[in-house]
Amino acid sequence: MSRTTTMTVRLSGPLSDFVAANVGPDGAYENISEYVRDLIRRDRERAEREAFERLKAELTHAFAAPDTSYQPLTAADVIARNEA
Known part of the structure; x- marks a missing residue:
């Protein structure tokens, strides 16, 4: 099931200017939400x-x-080692 989260982010100065330059008629994104989703996808x-x-x-x-350097082990050997 998909979940929606609403966020409020405050930006000022150079960060706000940078976002504004990338959003709208002259930017690569139609709106800020689209821009933020793309940033999150890229980070993921x-x-x-x-x-x-x-x-x-x-x-x-x-x-x-x-x-x-390898040692042959049985499943029982691995289980015993992990239980110890």
Whole structure:
């Protein structure tokens, strides 16, 4: 189910001028809400991309280890280790 949140944000000076330049007939966005939604989407995409890059780096590091560094474990071994 979708949820709607209403926010009030106060901007002044250069930030207000910057938003005004990006909204309206001469800007890239029709209204401030559209602009803020796009900023939030881009930030979410950035956060997801960074999380993916961290995971990819960890996996690259793990798979770069020599085969001799691995130990064969059974499911029971893993469960016992995690219970300890």
